[in-house]
Amino acid sequence: xxxxxxxxxxxxxxxxxxxxxxxxxxxxxxxxxxxxxxxxxxxxxxxxxxxxxxxxxxxxxxxxxxxxxxxxxxxxxxxxxxxxxxxxxxxxxxxxxxxxxxxxxxxxxxxxxxxxxxxxxxxxxxxxxxxxxxxxxxxxxxxxxxxxxxxxxxxxxxxxxxxxxxxxxxxxxxxxxxxxxxxxxxxxxxxxxxxxxxxxxxxxxxxxxxxxxxxxxxxxxxxxxxxxxxxxxx
Amino acid sequence: xxxxxxxxxxxxxxxxxxxxxxxxxxxxxxxxxxxxxxxxxxxxxxxxxxxxxxxxxxxxxxxxxxxxxxxxxxxxxxxxxxxxxxxxxxxxxxxxxxxxxxxx
Numbered sequence: 001x002x003x004x005x006x007x008x009x010x011x012x013x014x015x016x017x018x019x020x021x022x023x024x025x026x027x028x029x030x031x032x033x034x035x036x037x038x039x040x041x042x043x044x045x046x047x048x049x050x051x052x053x054x055x056x057x058x059x060x061x062x063x064x065x066x067x068x069x070x071x072x073x074x075x076x077x078x079x080x081x082x083x084x085x086x087x088x089x090x091x092x093x094x095x096x097x098x099x100x101x102x103x104x105x106x107x108x109x110x111x112x113x114x115x116x117x118x119x120x121x122x123x124x125x126x127x128x129x130x131x132x133x134x135x136x137x138x139x140x141x142x143x144x145x146x147x148x149x150x151x152x153x154x155x156x157x158x159x160x161x162x163x164x165x166x167x168x169x170x171x172x173x174x175x176x177x178x179x180x181x182x183x184x185x186x187x188x189x190x191x192x193x194x195x196x197x198x199x200x201x202x203x204x205x206x207x208x209x210x211x212x213x214x215x216x217x218x219x220x221x222x223x224x225x226x227x228x229x230x231x232x233x234x
Numbered sequence: 235x236x237x238x239x240x241x242x243x244x245x246x247x248x249x250x251x252x253x254x255x256x257x258x259x260x261x262x263x264x265x266x267x268x269x270x271x272x273x274x275x276x277x278x279x280x281x282x283x284x285x286x287x288x289x290x291x292x293x294x295x296x297x298x299x300x301x302x303x304x305x306x307x308x309x310x311x312x313x314x315x316x317x318x319x320x321x322x323x324x325x326x327x328x329x330x331x332x333x334x335x336x337x338x
Contacts, residue, residue, distance in 0.1 A: 047240065048235075062255070071290050072286075075289040075290060079242050088278055090254045092276075097257065098258045098261075115252070116252060170332075170335050173327065173329055176306025178290045179290035179310075180310035180324050180328070182287045184324060189279065189283075198284075202282075206285035215293075215296055223281055223282065230274035233269065
């Protein structure tokens with residue numbers, strides 16, 4: 001879901017006005033929100049109901065983790081593997097929270113909502129507003145987070161209903177749309193050769209261990225590749 | 235997948251992911267500051283997403299399989315190299331895979 005954010009940086013210094021913050025937030029929210037169609041379809045293809053698929057987007061609300069959970073189940077994995085994969089992909093949100101907490105400074109229920117909308121997009125837009133000051137950063141965070149939440153859920157419902165109407169997932173290519181979505185989520189993260197090597201190594205590792213482990217476990221096991229590459233300073 | 239399993243996954247995933255988000259708002263900053271933890275954490279999504287591409291595109295249960303999905307993935311890769319936007323990549327892969335599936 002991080003993809004369009006990289007482009008935001010270019011416009012940051014142009015005009016320090018809240019209108020630009022609003023424009024950044026809305027364009028990200030709408031673009032990323034439409035990816036919800038792919039998640040809705042993936043949820044149905046994995047065997048979840050329309051209600052369950054929509055609850056993922058409402059309650060889990062962190063794209064890559066949602067895709068991971070339904071992906072593990074679609075691969076025939078167990079519930080524990082699915083939840084573990086989703087949680088591990090979501091750990092970066094805790095690091096975003098560390099950065100956003102001193103900025104938003106809210107208590108009680110609003111703090112829970114702030115935590116819920118602390119994702120790639122809201123954090124990136126907030127940080128991109130740094131030259132416009134803390135007020136713009138806060139606006140960027142709330143507008144982007146709420147906007148993605150709104151559109152992501154609407155488009156998840158549309159995707160789920162659409163996929164259910166289509167029937168057999170393979171007949172419409174939905175079974176290939178899911179790995180393609182993973183590749184599309186992975187792609188913008190591969191910003192240098194080291195990260196590309198990590199990605200290719202993880203794929204080779206997953207292929208090698210697949211015949212030896214239960215379905216879904218190779219996905220979790222691939223974290224060992226991340227540990228191996230991240231262990232020592234480069 | 236049984237309905238019970240599906241509900242367990244939906245609810246547990248949501249609880250786990252929300253707890254992780256909330257953690258960021260309640261723990262002292264120093265706890266996650268260890269450089270090794272930060273380095274590994276930055277790589278975890280890359281490893282998991284890579285493994286998911288394999289698990290979803292090349293695997294049936296515990297066997298590596300080459301089928302219509304690989305054709306879709308190939309087109310997805312080509313579209314990404316051509317800097318196509320995400321929805322185009324996903325739809326391109328789906329259409330290709332469906333065509334190969336029906337030709338078979």
